Amino acid sequence: MSEDYDNDDLDAVDPLVLPLDAWHRTRGARMVEFAGYQMPVQYEGIIAEHTWTRENAGLFDVSHMGQLEVSGEGVVAALEALLPGDFAALKPGRQRYSLLLNEAGGVIDDLMVTNRGDHFYVVVNGATKWDDIGHLREHLPDEITLTHLDEHALLALQGPKAAEALGRLGLVPAFDGMPALADLKFMQAGPFLWDGRPLGVSRSGYTGEDGFEISVRGEDVAALADALCAQPEVKPIGLGARDSLRLEAGLPLYGHDLNEETDPISADLGFAISKRRRSEGGFLGAETVLARLAEGTSARRVGLALEGRQAAREGAQVMQGDQQVGQVTSGGFSPSLQRPIAMAYVDAALAAPGTALDIDVRGKRLSATVVPMPFVPHRYHR
Amino acid sequence: MSRYFSKDHEWIDVDGDTGTVGITDYAQGQLGDITFVELPAVGQAVKKGESVSVVDSVKAASDVYTPVSGEVTDANPALADAPELVNADAETGGWLFRIKLADAGELGDLMDEAAYKDYVDGL
Numbered sequence: 001m002s003e004d005y006d007n008d009d010l011d012a013v014d015p016l017v018l019p020l021d022a023w024h025r026t027r028g029a030r031m032v033e034f035a036g037y038q039m040p041v042q043y044e045g046i047i048a049e050h051t052w053t054r055e056n057a058g059l060f061d062v063s064h065m066g067q068l069e070v071s072g073e074g075v076v077a078a079l080e081a082l083l084p085g086d087f088a089a090l091k092p093g094r095q096r097y098s099l100l101l102n103e104a105g106g107v108i109d110d111l112m113v114t115n116r117g118d119h120f121y122v123v124v125n126g127a128t129k130w131d132d133i134g135h136l137r138e139h140l141p142d143e144i145t146l147t148h149l150d151e152h153a154l155l156a157l158q159g160p161k162a163a164e165a166l167g168r169l170g171l172v173p174a175f176d177g178m179p180a181l182a183d184l185k186f187m188q189a190g191p192f193l194w195d196g197r198p199l200g201v202s203r204s205g206y207t208g209e210d211g212f213e214i215s216v217r218g219e220d221v222a223a224l225a226d227a228l229c230a231q232p233e234v235k236p237i238g239l240g241a242r243d244s245l246r247l248e249a250g251l252p253l254y255g256h257d258l259n260e261e262t263d264p265i266s267a268d269l270g271f272a273i274s275k276r277r278r279s280e281g282g283f284l285g286a287e288t289v290l291a292r293l294a295e296g297t298s299a300r301r302v303g304l305a306l307e308g309r310q311a312a313r314e315g316a317q318v319m320q321g322d323q324q325v326g327q328v329t330s331g332g333f334s335p336s337l338q339r340p341i342a343m344a345y346v347d348a349a350l351a352a353p354g355t356a357l358d359i360d361v362r363g364k365r366l367s368a369t370v371v372p373m374p375f376v377p378h379r380y381h382r
Numbered sequence: 383m384s385r386y387f388s389k390d391h392e393w394i395d396v397d398g399d400t401g402t403v404g405i406t407d408y409a410q411g412q413l414g415d416i417t418f419v420e421l422p423a424v425g426q427a428v429k430k431g432e433s434v435s436v437v438d439s440v441k442a443a444s445d446v447y448t449p450v451s452g453e454v455t456d457a458n459p460a461l462a463d464a465p466e467l468v469n470a471d472a473e474t475g476g477w478l479f480r481i482k483l484a485d486a487g488e489l490g491d492l493m494d495e496a497a498y499k500d501y502v503d504g505l
Contacts, residue, residue, distance in 0.1 A: 046440040047415040240414070240441060309418040309465065311438050333417035333440055340417075362436065362443075364420075 018063045019153045019218040023225055027236055034239060035126030037064040042238035049241035050335040053207060054376075057159035058237035059228050066129025067149040067215055070140070071119035078144045079120060082136070084264070084283045085113065086274035092117040093179070095187045095202050099264055099272050100124070100132060105288030106260035107267065108135055110252065114189045114202060121189075121200065123154070123213070125254045139284070153221035158211035158245070160379065161233035166212055169194055169227055171201065186210075186380035194224065203381060206242065208249025208374055210381040247341060248334050250303060250373025256314055257301060257329040257343050265292040266345065268301045268373075299326065300351035303373040304342045304359070306366050309333070311340040312359040318344050319358040319365065325350055328359060336376050342368070386489055387498035388449040393473055394481075396489065401450055404477040405437065405468065408502050413439040416468045421457035422479050428454060430488050435478050437468065446478060450488045456480035 015033040024031065029040035040061065043049060052058055070079060079087045085098040092115045100108040109128045114121040124132045129148075136146050157166055163182065171181050174191035181192065181201065189202035200215035216224050228234050243253065252258050258267055263285075265273075270293065277283060281290055306312060311333050318326035331342030342359070350357065355370040383397045391409035394401040410416065418438035428434045428448045435446035457479045460467055468476035483489075493501060 041441075042414060045415055050440075244440060309438075310420060310436075311418065311443070313443065333438065335415075335440070 018061065019221050020061045020063065020225060023222050024061065024236070027229075029236070029238060032239070035064045037126065039064060040236070040238040042240045043236055046238070046240035046244060047335045049235070049237045050244050052235050053159045053209065053237055053241060053245055054336055055160065056235070057157055057162040057165045057211070057231070057233040058207070058241065059225060059234050060156040060158065060237050060242055061153070061225070062126075062156055062213075062242075063153040063218075063221070064126030065154055066124040066126065066132060067152050067154060068122040068124065068133070068136070069116075069119045069147040069149065070122060070136075070144060071147075072144040074141065075120060075144055078140050079113070080277070080283060082139055082284050083113065084273045084277050084286070084289065086276045087113065087115070087120070089274070089276070090115045093188055093190050095189050095204055097272055099269065100135065101264070101283065101285035101289065102260060103284055105263045105285035105292070107254070107258045107262055107264060108132065108260060110254055110258060110269075110272075112202075112204065114200075116189075116191070116200075121215075127255055149215070151218045153216050153218050155214045155216060155221065155225065155228070156205050156207075156211060157214065157228060157234065158205045158207040158209045158237075159233070160210060162209070162211040163381065165228065165231040165233040168231060171199065174198065184212075184381075186382050194227075197224075199224075206249070206251055207245040208251070208376060208378045208380075209245075210379055243330075244332055244335055247330060247332060247343070248336055248374065248376040249378060250343075250375060252301065252343065253330055262301075262345070263292055263297065264289055266297040266299050266301065297348055299345045300348045301329070301343060301345055302351050303371045303375055304328070304331075304344055304357065304368040305337075305371045305375070306331075306340040306342065306359065306368045308366060309340065310361060310364075310366060312342050312361050312366055312368070316342075317360045318346050318368075319360055320350065325357065334375060340366075341375050343373075346370070384489075385495060386449065386492035387495065387501075388447070388492055389501065390447045390449075392446060392449045394449045394489075394492070396483070396486075399483050399486070400455065401452070401481045401483055402477050403446075403448060403479055403481060405446060405472055406498070406502075407472045410469050410472040410476070413437060413441070413444055415440045416465045419458075419461045419465045419468060419478065421461065422448075422454045424454055424457060426454045428452065428481070438465075448481065449492055450481060451484040452481040453484070454479050455482050
């Protein structure tokens with residue numbers, strides 16, 4: 001590839017293939033390009049898959065995401081220089097949501113960090129992983145080792161019957177004294193063995209349901225996916241339902257609801273700035289983020305519930321009278337609520353639940369109300 | 383009655399000077415679960431190729447282009463409460479609107495069923 005290529009030529013680069021590619025096709029998936037990979041967008045249909053996950057258990061292939069290991073002398077301080085979380089207080093076997101920030105406090109990515117005892121395990125978004133790795137390499141001190149687990153796949157098993165289904169596979173803790181799978185609570189993690197094969201399991205996900213994310217070697221993932229889908233509660237679920245599920249759960253999607261122009265406070269992700277870090281600062285972007293925490297922000301990410309059935313999508317203008325007061329960053333029809341919902345950034349003065357606003361959709365005004373998120377209650381195993 | 387197809391995946395059944403328009407089964411399959419259909423107003427004058435309706439699926443909103451010019455005489459009332467009818471029954475009960483043709487000569491630009499099938503097979 002030469003740098004003379006224009007964007008059209010870049011788009012023409014063949015998407016990469018993930019370890020489960022043939023597995024998805026065999027099960028009738030419709031494949032699309034996403035984050036540079038061929039990914040399953042749906043199998044039997046988005047609404048059916050969405051509902052199945054809310055009622056049973058859905059298996060998602062999220063192997064496009066970046067899995068990283070960070071280790072070395074002083075790794076906690078090194079992570080804390082780049083992320084606003086309290087990683088000194090994150091115990092082994094615990095996971096935390098965090099944000100990779102730039103100097104101006106803009107969000108480079110959102111990610112999950114797990115303390116695995118001898119290293120930290122970090123999962124980043126697929127579309128941003130190469131930039132994230134570049135950013136981390138640039139900013140982490142030389143004595144910190146960053147390893148990209150690019151031969152590992154990542155599965156998510158989500159839904160109220162996920163624990164029952166995964167429980168039947170007989171995973172054993174990799175070390176004595178570790179909690180059993182059934183004893184893991186939301187945002188806890190550990191190494192397990194399945195039939196001798198190593199798995200990194202965390203009780204977390206992106207749907208608002210109870211469930212697990214399972215890091216697995218590429219050569220083992222098809223067997224694991226088969227074993228999971230052999231359980232009567234489990235069906236494979238595509239990216240389409242993953243998006244409608246996370247939207248109902250009020251979880252932002254990077255590249256849509258978050259980007260380098262948004263700061264964590266406007267994005268309503270202040271919980272990711274740990275208490276100690278608020279008083280001490282010392283992370284990239286701290287100056288802006290702490291100022292916004294103290295002074296407030298001009299805009300805020302909110303949830304909107306729409307009247308009628310027509311959806312408002314990314315880019316739609318949020319209006320009050322003739323004034324534009326915000327913009328939709330993601331939106332669609334909620335299969336669980338049977339009505340359209342959206343996330344938008346609106347003027348902070350209009351961010352209170354109950355505020356009536358309009359959304360301009362193709363020249364038509366749709367009535368909407370600011371509502372608290374999640375739209376559909378979380379059902380995490382706490 | 384004759385049925386014609388457009389490259390934009392609309393079908394039109396023509397009976398005298400009245401046409402009934404919908405999207406094809408292929409189109410509904412591509413769109414996935416349909417959650418809302420915005421229909422043209424009865425009495426609206428429309429030009430061939432103009433976007434006159436919007437079909438919203440869980441994934442995206444898609445324009446529906448009228449395959450002929452004329453005046454809209456009817457819109458499918460069943461779709462307000464049951465837009466999923468377009469998925470279940472795209473080429474019969476899931477019709478979108480009826481139109482009084484302004485120029486039957488425009489039908490010559492459309493495909494018959496066999497030509498449309500070849501067209502879809504080539505996509």
